[in-house]
Amino acid sequence: MLLRHTPAEPAVERQALTINPAKTCQPIGAMYAALGLHGCMPHSHGSQGCCSYHRSALTRHYKEPVIAGTSSFTEGSSVFGGQANLLEAITNLFSIYDAEVVAVHTTCLSETIGDDITQIVAKAQDEGRIPKGKYVIKASTPSYVGSHVTGYSNMVKGMIEVFAKSTGKKLDQVNIIPGFVEPSDMAEVKRMANELGVKTVLFPDTSSVLNSPQSGKYSMYPKGGATVAEVTSAGDSILTLALGPLGAGPSARLLDTQCKVPCQVLELPLGLRHTDIFIDALRKAAGVVVPESMMDERGQVLDFITDMQQYFHGKSAALAGDPDQLVPLAQFLSDIGMQVKYAVTGTPGKKFEAKMQAICGPAAKIKEGGQGDLYQLHQWIKQGKVDMIFGGTYCKYIGRDEDIPVIRFGFPIYDRVGHQYFPILGYRGALRLLEKVLTAIQDRQDRDAPEEKFELVM
Amino acid sequence: MSDPTSVNPEAGKAALLEAMPAKVARRRAKQVVVNQVGEGEAVPEIAVNARTIPGILTMRGCTYAGCRGVVLGPTNDILQIVHGPVGCSFYAWLTRRNQTKAAAGAPNFMPYALTTDMQEENIVFGGEKKLRQAIEEAIAIFKPKAIGIFATCPVGLIGDDVHAVARDVEASHPGINVFGFSCEGYKGVSQSAGHHIANNKLFTDVVGQSGTEGRKPGKFVLNLLGEYNIGGDAFELERIFDKCGLTIQATFSGNSVYDEFASSHTADLNVVMCHRSINYLAEMMEKKYGIPWFKVNFIGAHSTAKSLRKIAQFFNDAALISQVEKVIEEELAPVEQERLRAKEHCQGKTAMLFVGGSRAHHYQDLFTELGMHTLAAGYEFAHRDDYEGRKVLPSIKVDADSRNIEEIHVDKDPAQWRELKRDAEARGLTLNDYVGMMPEMKDGALVIDDLNHHETEVLLELYKPDIFCAGIKEKYVVQKHGIPMKQLHSYDYSGPYAGFKGAVNFYQEIDRMVNSKVWSLIQAPWQKEPQIAARYGWE
Numbered sequence: 001m002l003l004r005h006t007p008a009e010p011a012v013e014r015q016a017l018t019i020n021p022a023k024t025c026q027p028i029g030a031m032y033a034a035l036g037l038h039g040c041m042p043h044s045h046g047s048q049g050c051c052s053y054h055r056s057a058l059t060r061h062y063k064e065p066v067i068a069g070t071s072s073f074t075e076g077s078s079v080f081g082g083q084a085n086l087l088e089a090i091t092n093l094f095s096i097y098d099a100e101v102v103a104v105h106t107t108c109l110s111e112t113i114g115d116d117i118t119q120i121v122a123k124a125q126d127e128g129r130i131p132k133g134k135y136v137i138k139a140s141t142p143s144y145v146g147s148h149v150t151g152y153s154n155m156v157k158g159m160i161e162v163f164a165k166s167t168g169k170k171l172d173q174v175n176i177i178p179g180f181v182e183p184s185d186m187a188e189v190k191r192m193a194n195e196l197g198v199k200t201v202l203f204p205d206t207s208s209v210l211n212s213p214q215s216g217k218y219s220m221y222p223k224g225g226a227t228v229a230e231v232t233s234a235g236d237s238i239l240t241l242a243l244g245p246l247g248a249g250p251s252a253r254l255l256d257t258q259c260k261v262p263c264q265v266l267e268l269p270l271g272l273r274h275t276d277i278f279i280d281a282l283r284k285a286a287g288v289v290v291p292e293s294m295m296d297e298r299g300q301v302l303d304f305i306t307d308m309q310q311y312f313h314g315k316s317a318a319l320a321g322d323p324d325q326l327v328p329l330a331q332f333l334s335d336i337g338m339q340v341k342y343a344v345t346g347t348p349g350k351k352f353e354a355k356m357q358a359i360c361g362p363a364a365k366i367k368e369g370g371q372g373d374l375y376q377l378h379q380w381i382k383q384g385k386v387d388m389i390f391g392g393t394y395c396k397y398i399g400r401d402e403d404i405p406v407i408r409f410g411f412p413i414y415d416r417v418g419h420q421y422f423p424i425l426g427y428r429g430a431l432r433l434l435e436k437v438l439t440a441i442q443d444r445q446d447r448d449a450p451e452e453k454f455e456l457v458m
Numbered sequence: 459m460s461d462p463t464s465v466n467p468e469a470g471k472a473a474l475l476e477a478m479p480a481k482v483a484r485r486r487a488k489q490v491v492v493n494q495v496g497e498g499e500a501v502p503e504i505a506v507n508a509r510t511i512p513g514i515l516t517m518r519g520c521t522y523a524g525c526r527g528v529v530l531g532p533t534n535d536i537l538q539i540v541h542g543p544v545g546c547s548f549y550a551w552l553t554r555r556n557q558t559k560a561a562a563g564a565p566n567f568m569p570y571a572l573t574t575d576m577q578e579e580n581i582v583f584g585g586e587k588k589l590r591q592a593i594e595e596a597i598a599i600f601k602p603k604a605i606g607i608f609a610t611c612p613v614g615l616i617g618d619d620v621h622a623v624a625r626d627v628e629a630s631h632p633g634i635n636v637f638g639f640s641c642e643g644y645k646g647v648s649q650s651a652g653h654h655i656a657n658n659k660l661f662t663d664v665v666g667q668s669g670t671e672g673r674k675p676g677k678f679v680l681n682l683l684g685e686y687n688i689g690g691d692a693f694e695l696e697r698i699f700d701k702c703g704l705t706i707q708a709t710f711s712g713n714s715v716y717d718e719f720a721s722s723h724t725a726d727l728n729v730v731m732c733h734r735s736i737n738y739l740a741e742m743m744e745k746k747y748g749i750p751w752f753k754v755n756f757i758g759a760h761s762t763a764k765s766l767r768k769i770a771q772f773f774n775d776a777a778l779i780s781q782v783e784k785v786i787e788e789e790l791a792p793v794e795q796e797r798l799r800a801k802e803h804c805q806g807k808t809a810m811l812f813v814g815g816s817r818a819h820h821y822q823d824l825f826t827e828l829g830m831h832t833l834a835a836g837y838e839f840a841h842r843d844d845y846e847g848r849k850v851l852p853s854i855k856v857d858a859d860s861r862n863i864e865e866i867h868v869d870k871d872p873a874q875w876r877e878l879k880r881d882a883e884a885r886g887l888t889l890n891d892y893v894g895m896m897p898e899m900k901d902g903a904l905v906i907d908d909l910n911h912h913e914t915e916v917l918l919e920l921y922k923p924d925i926f927c928a929g930i931k932e933k934y935v936v937q938k939h940g941i942p943m944k945q946l947h948s949y950d951y952s953g954p955y956a957g958f959k960g961a962v963n964f965y966q967e968i969d970r971m972v973n974s975k976v977w978s979l980i981q982a983p984w985q986k987e988p989q990i991a992a993r994y995g996w997e
Contacts, residue, residue: 002569004560005600012598016591018544018575019599025545047611047643048510049520053549055931060553065935067911072510072518073644075862078615089513095479096912097515108543109611109644112581143543144576144612216940216980218915346544346575370544370575394551397569414553 002397006375008382019375020394022320023346024412025143026151028054029180030105031068033155034137036186036204038225039100041093042068045086045115046107050143060414062183062210067220069093069102073109082115083123090124094131097220101228104138105155111142135228137162147347148411149246149322152180156204156251163228164235166259171233173199174285175240175261179247179268179324180411181425183207183224188423189243189269192279195294198286201230201237211420235259239285243278243425244268244324246347268324269425271332271433272301278426297427304434305336311441311458313337320344320377320391321410323352323368329390329409330359332430338437340364342380344372374398388440405440465921467492467902470834473920474906474913482511489907499847499897506907507841509647509859515911517812517838517929520643522546524652524839526608528735529660530639532556532686532711533719535565537602540573541589541620542610546643547573555948557690558713565602572596576612586618593627597634604664604716607638614642635716637663647859648839648908650734650815654863657738660710661866664719665743666874672721676705678773681725683740683751684732684816687712689953691960695756698789698957702766702782710736723747726878727772729754729765733892734815734840744890745868748875750882753892758823759793759961772882789958797827800965803973805829807924810917812909812932813946815840819895821927821946824955824964833921834904835895838929845905847894911935924972940980942971 027044031054034042044051051070058066069092071077071085086104093102104117117138124130139158141151156177176193178186187207193200208224234240234255240263242252252263264285269278276298283290305312316339319326323345330340340360345352348369356366365380374391378398381389385402389395390409393416399406408416409424423429442458449455471490475483488505495501510516519527527550530538540547551571560566574592576585593605605627607620620638627636637659645651673679682699685692692712699706707725708718728740728751740751752772754765763786770782809825809832811818818835825832842850883889896905906913914932917923918939926936929947936943944950944967952967954960 002566004566005570012595014595016574016588017539017593017595017599018547018573020551020569020571021544021548021573021575023544024548025543028545043513047520047522048516048518048648049523049643050545052517052519052523052931053545056553056929057549059930059934063934065938066931067515067935069513069515070510071512072516072647073611074509074647074859075645076858078611078642078644085512088511091479092482092511092513096477096482096513107611108576108581109615112612112615142578142581143545144578144581147544212938214938214940214980216938218935218938370577375570 001401003378003401006378006382008379010379014371018346018370018373021346021373022344022377022391023147024057025148026141026146026154027105027107027143028057029148029151029153030103030139030141030155031055032058032180032206033152033204034103034105035066035209036206036225037101037103037159037231038227039221040225041097041099041102043070043089043093043102043104044068044107045071045082045104045117046073046109048072050107057412061412062420063417064210064212064420065218066210071110078109078113081113082110083120086120087124087127087129090136091129094129094134099134100221101135101137103155103158104136105141105151106139107141108143111140135162149180149324149347152247153250156248157254159203159231160234160251160254160258163231164255164259165232166235169236170238171236173201173233173237174282175234175237175255176200176202177240177242177248177252178202179244180322181244181268182419182423183210184419184421184423185425185429188426188429192294192426193282195291196279196282196286197288197291198282201234202226203231203234235261237261239263241266241278241281241285246322246349247324267328270325270328271335271430272298272427273331273335274328275426275430294427301427301430301434304431308434308438309337311438314339315388315441316341316386318342318377318381318386318389320374320389320395323347323349325410327352327355327359330356332433334359336434341384341386342366342377344368344374344377346370346372388437405444407436407440467904470904470920474916477912482514485511491905493896493899493903493905494901495897499893501846501894501896504842504845504905504907506837506845507647507650507839507860510908516908517910517931518648518908520649521645521652521655522608522610522641522643523550524649524735525639525641525656526550526652527554528649528686529653529656529711530606532558533714533716534558534560534568535602535715536604536606537567537596537600538572538606538608539593539596540571540608540610541585541613541618542573542576543612544573544575546610547571554686555688555951556712557687557693559693565600567600567602581612581616584616584618585613586623589618589620589623590626593623597631602634604635605637607636609638609640609642611643614640635663635667646863650839650841651863653735654738657736657742658864658866660719661739661742664716665739666723667720668717670724672717673724674705674707678703678775678778679705679707679725680727680729680769681707681722682709683728683730684736685709685712685956686732688947689949689955691954691956694954694957694960698762698766698785702785703778704769710739723749723874725749727751727769729769730892731756732814732816734837734844737892742866742868746871746874748870748878750879750889752887752889755820755823756956757817757820758827759790759797759958760827761820761823762957762961763790768887771885772880772887774880774882774885793958793961796962796965800969801827801829803969806831807972808833808921809925809927810921810923811835811927811946812838812906813928814838815844817946819844819898822899824961827961828965828968830924832899832903833923834906834917835899836906836909838908840907843892843894845894845896845907847897848892925968940977942974942977944968944971
């Protein structure tokens with residue numbers, strides 16, 4: 001057994017110890033969000049290990065170059081403050097790496113010692129370290145608050161703070177702020193909006209950044225990413241659709257406060273029902289008719305479900321991941337006749353449990369925060385088996401011990417590829433999820449069926 | 459295939475520094491040297507183990523990574539609790555590919571990441587109470603015989619004392635060895651400080667904790683230091699040692715368990731693989747217990763043979779020497795066959811290696827065995843002795859960052875000290891020494907410490923090496939340049955590469971990589987031909 005120290009019944013009621021977390025810390029989310037801005041160099045203001053770990057984790061997940069600078073704190077800078085390090089870093093990032101934007105995020109180290117990034121950036125500006133027409137944006141992302149989702153959200157707020165401007169003249173465009181989702185998902189959301197004929201500004205946008213082609217020529221700033229001009233114009237849009245209450249909600253509300261752009265905070269358009277809600281919101285906002293092509297995509301999802309319902313019905317699942325993803329996923333699984341028995345998220349927030357309980361029913365076991373970890377999920381699974389697990393790569397240790405298929409979902413996915421290229425959002429994403437679920441179920445049936453019950457047609 | 463002699467090394471060095479601000483270029487100029495081996499293996503001085511330049515896009519990680527990840531990570535039954543916000547524990551969770559074979563029924567804590575997941579109130583009001591409680595919960599669940607507590611950045615800053623907590627836990631749980639590591643990420647200038655901190659604590663709190671009864675049966679008992687079982691390297695070495703009749707008392711720390719560490723002082727010899735990360739322990743064990751050490755290299759079939767002969771020579775036993783020769787003969791035959799086959803395809807190709815504190819040196823042997831040239835190499839976190847050899851140790855100036863890392867004063871323990879040298883020096887063996895990487899590199903090769911992103915790009919453009927070796931952060935940057943990249947931290951999820959079977963794996967891997975067809979497919983047909991004016995064929 002890989003996880004041989006995980007018994008079904010708890011040896012102790014844990015309150016302080018997290019075992020196998022279902023979250024990571026803020027700065028990685030900030031780094032990821034910053035990569036969704038064109039020409040942007042993320043910068044980690046802390047020990048160089050933070051930056052190294054985040055770059056490594058994102059690289060393992062995307063199999064793509066992930067660039068970022070670090071302030072490389074030493075013991076001296078931890079005592080006297082990291083101002084000198086950040087000033088030097090800003091100079092180097094603009095002069096050696098020709099960044100258009102440097103996106104500074106903090107760490108537990110620089111937050112604990114109380115470095116004032118606003119003041120340091122102002123000093124950099126005064127000292128002429130920021131070339132004309134170039135920018136430094138910032139986000140406060142202490143690792144001891146929230147999770148990677150919080151960090152993502154905070155960096156998107158940082159973009160808005162510096163760039164979004166209201167000129168007083170509204171533009172016929174809708175802002176879409178996606179939560180912490182894959183580049184493929186961002187591209188899919190854009191495609192759907194395009195299909196509807198709605199002009200959108202989507203930011204951040206990591207498509208064509210973290211799924212860039214092999215051309216034989218490395219480009220430090222790939223062609224993707226929302227441009228500074230686009231984010232600036234977001235202040236004049238007629239509406240913001242925030243996709244994901246935690247990942248996108250706070251920044252959409254900031255845009256409302258700062259530039260008077262009204263917002264609607266939606267769940268991620270994951271699965272049929274929440275994609276419907278997204279399309280409907282977009283249609284109403286822009287005053288367009290949903291085209292037949294979109295109806296066809298929707299119809300295919302329905303067709304898949306109606307045709308294959310016998311396989312989905314009554315199957316159970318355990319989920320681990322981020323609240324923004326798990327809530328619509330639970331809804332979708334419930335809609336196709338499955339039952340979510342357990343769900344954990346490390347990301348703190350009480351709303352999660354209430355929302356999930358409402359979807360999955362009172363019998364489902366749901367936990368958030370420090371002890372909403374994979375150890376807890378595994379214990380529940382040992383108490384009552386499920387047919388499949390949705391989660392990141394770390395779930396495969398549970399999957400192997402308990403002989404349960406794991407559907408790679410969320411972050412991080414270190415051991416499979418596909419999430420970079422193929423979305424799980426929208427109707428097409430729903431089809432992909434359905435295929436994954438069905439394949440998991442049917443592969444098991446093929447593997448486990450007695451010879452006389454081995455089916456040709458399924 | 460690039461021509462290794464086509465670039466003038468001084469011009470190459472100048473190109474690396476060209477686009478940098480003057481202040482940065484001045485610092486980097488001392489960290490980039492053109493190799494030149496003189497009399498007595500004298501090489502030019504290189505400025506290393508220096509502070510990383512902020513914003514340079516370094517490969518380096520932190521002290522915590524060197525301590526928790528590198529040195530302690532590979533052992534499977536010391537329960538490791540990370541005191542800090544969630545990230546540090548999360549990123550060190552199984553990512554280094556340290557394989558371990560825990561016996562059925564024995565503990566295996568490797569797949570578990572334990573953290574206090576510090577929240578804002580713990581930072582404001584202190585986190586010792588939460589740590590104390592987390593340890594109690596961990597003891598109830600895992601029932602470990604030893605616990606390591608790792609401090610992350612905020613812990614040192616807010617004044618949480620992991621050592622005091624460790625003592626407190628020990629007092630209420632006699633029988634559990636609990637020790638803390640002050641390995642906050644900001645200490646030192648790289649992972650290297652973390653290695654030192656880990657070595658110190660292992661030496662003071664673990665090594666020697668069991669009595670002589672812990673010595674494993676066998677005539678030739680030794681410790682293997684600085685071997686971390688990435689991709690199963692230690693398994694291959696265990697196989698070879700066993701076949702030779704050598705007993706590994708403890709490996710620091712690939713595929714290891716606590717009891718082996720605790721009884722490692724009973725061994726008669728320490729052999730050191732990764733000099734940088736573990737030389738402190740070898741030095742301290744030599745002083746206290748009299749255990750001599752020397753450097754070995756099991757990367758490369760011929761290097762493996764050489765290292766085995768050195769060990770046999772140390773023990774100076776006729777039967778052992780003959781058994782080692784027999785093993786080498788038996789193992790080398792199939793390896794040679796594969797080497798020559800791969801060499802035909804790889805001969806004359808070029809490589810660059812920027813990794814670790816020893817690997818950039820060791821792996822040059824494998825490339826040499828394939829007939830490939832190393833154009834440039836460097837370490838991420840090494841010291842001058844790893845580059846220039848331990849002969850420069852007396853002349854290394856200790857700077858403020860290194861002074862922050864405790865240097866333990868060790869005295870001879872008369873009760874446990876043994877005379878173990880067996881006149882090895884008189885028989886021509888050099889003990890307690892490492893010759894360093896540069897004396898074994900060609901003149902004119904570039905040696906670059908703490909290589910950064912910009913310099914990587916310049917090297918690739920200028921030299922167009924056939925293969926580039928570094929870590930995960932560099933992997934896809936290099937490959938996007940159209941050049942194959944081999945990860946030498948994680949082995950690209952393959953291996954082992956150590957020992958005889960490992961060498962075969964590596965030959966096959968490099969042959970596949972440098973000769974893969976895919977690189978020739980990058981250009982589409984229409985990119986190779988100039989644009990032509992044409993009409994549809996049927997018009």
